Amino acid sequence: MSATPYVAHLNLASGFRGGERQTLALIEALAGTLRQRAIVRRGGELAEQLADVDVELIAVSGTPISAVRATAGCDLLHVHEGRSVQTAALRRLVSRTPFIVTRRIPQRPSATALWCYRQAHTVVSVSAAIGKVLTACDKRIRPVTVPDCVPPLSADPAVAARLRGDTELVVGQCGELHDAHKGQRLTIEVARRMAETHPQVEFWLIGQGRDEQDLRAAAAGLQNVRFVGWTDNVADYYAAMDVMVYPSRYEGLGSAILEAMLFGVPVVAARVGGIPEIVVHEENGLLFAPGDADDFVTRLTALVENPALRERLGAAARQQAARHTPEVMAGQYRDIYAQILGHAA
Known part of the structure; x- marks a missing residue:
């Protein structure tokens, strides 16, 4: 040696x-x-x-x-x-x-x-x-x-503000557009349910993948869902988010969760795989039963309607990211x- x-x-x-x-x-x-x-x-x-x-x-x-x-x-x-x-x-x-x-x-x-x-x-x-x-x-x-x-990420506040525009509240999901893994259809279903009850919320699907056309078809007619596609400046999108959602069907850990946490974004995620090892329920985010749209809506609504809760969980999320x-x-x-x-x- x-x-x-x-x-x-x-x-x-x-x-x-x-x-x-x-x-x-x-x-x-x-x-x-x-x-x-x-x-x-x-x-x-x-x-x-x-x-x-x-x-x-x-x-x-x-x-x-x-x-x-x-x-x-x-x-x-x-x-x-x-x-x-x-x-x-x-x-x-x-x-x-x-x-x-x-x-x-x-x-x-x-x-x-x-x-x-x-x-x-x-x-x-x-x-x-x-x-x-x-x-x-x-x-x-x-x-x-x-x-x-969490790899080093930096955002441009001006770019983040421009991405957000006049949207009142942004809920983002970042990951390959592969529903069998990342569960974007569940996010679309939640967006459909919240379109009338919380019209101020816009859902961003960030990424590309094999299911893009099917997911676009599933979201047809929804004005509150935006397909962002692949982006080199994902940090700017994290900085523009109010909430990150992660409804994976299975997950080893979820490194994108840690990336969002770096920007103080609270997370609503499925209780699968290694996710509960970084998202501690009611401490730095909220967890819901895998595949359960009702539970997903309940947890997300709690954050959407409570700015103080978003701030508290987001601050704890930033501390979690700092340990990684x-x-x-x-x-x-x-x-x-x-x-x-x-x-x-």
Whole structure:
């Protein structure tokens, strides 16, 4: 092992979603503290985002096999998404290089993935809820929990004010337009119910995805629903919101929740997966029963009609976000790296 630890981060995702944002934030926070290599998909947005970061960047075709050679010469591999775990397991078989896996989704892993996880020195889950799923699948897998961080975000108050216009109250949802995961149809149903009772409320759906056309059709005729699409300045939209909603059908943690909290936005979210680990009911947000439109309306109405409650929960939400900085997350991973490399020395 070299005097300065050499860690390779593997993320072969083609897009740039929550996991890729977290990968980028960790690499940036670790810069200067150890040698880092990033093995990413050629032509992917993560490769573009890492171009100006102090890291050795290797772009590969995106298959697990194509990435194996790129892992040579490193002391430790850190897997950040599902496909890459096969790469790390193969490298482990070839050269005994230890690896760590970060698991971000709550679904039951495949048999292949479970075998790969058993080869890992450490499995990290971003929430205790995910860890419980993994241990239930295989009692030999005992993950440690390292929550996601809130990457640095800054908003332009003038832009936020312009986005908001003369809208009295903005309720936003940020995430891929994929109803089976993010539950936008439930938000649209709530908007339909509140159109008459609370006409001053406008609902923003921020993001793009496979269900956009179906969701637009579901919202046809509703004047209080706005499809924002993909945006590079999501912080300005957070700054323009009064309330964030997160009606996910399932969720590992919900890093977009933490992003909204950074701006003091109170959250109304489904009580699923790891969400209750960051949204504490009636402390920094409100939780509702998953898929229950009636409960969703009740919780959201409570915030819409009570500015003092929004302010109190929003202030606590900002404090919650402050506990999830990139530096805090990087420190937790540095401790794990040191433990693994000390054990392997």
